Amino acid sequence: MPTSICPECDEEVYVDADIEQGDQVNCDECHAGLVVVGLDPIELDLKDEADESFADDDDYGSSNYEDERF
Numbered sequence: 001m002p003t004s005i006c007p008e009c010d011e012e013v014y015v016d017a018d019i020e021q022g023d024q025v026n027c028d029e030c031h032a033g034l035v036v037v038g039l040d041p042i043e044l045d046l047k048d049e050a051d052e053s054f055a056d057d058d059d060y061g062s063s064n065y066e067d068e069r070f
C-alpha cells in the first residue's frame with residue numbers, strides 16, 4: 001500500500017494503490033481531510049484549506065476590509 005506524508009502532522013498516510021488525483025483521504029493520525037494533488041510521488045494537500053478557507057475568505061472579505069481600513 002502506497003503512503004504519502006500528511007501536510008498537517010507530517011505522519012505517513014496510507015492511500016489506496018489505485019488512488020487518483022483529486023481523490024480524498026483522511027489522515028489516520030490527525031484526521032485531517034486530504035486531497036490527492038499529485039501521484040508521482042503521491043502528494044497530499046489539506047482539503048479544508050483548499051475548500052473552506054476560500055469560501056470563508058469570500059464570506060468575511062468585505063467586513064475584514066472595512067476593519068483594516070478603519
Ligand SMILES: [Zn+2]
Binds near residue numbers: 009029030
Ligand atoms: Zn495528519
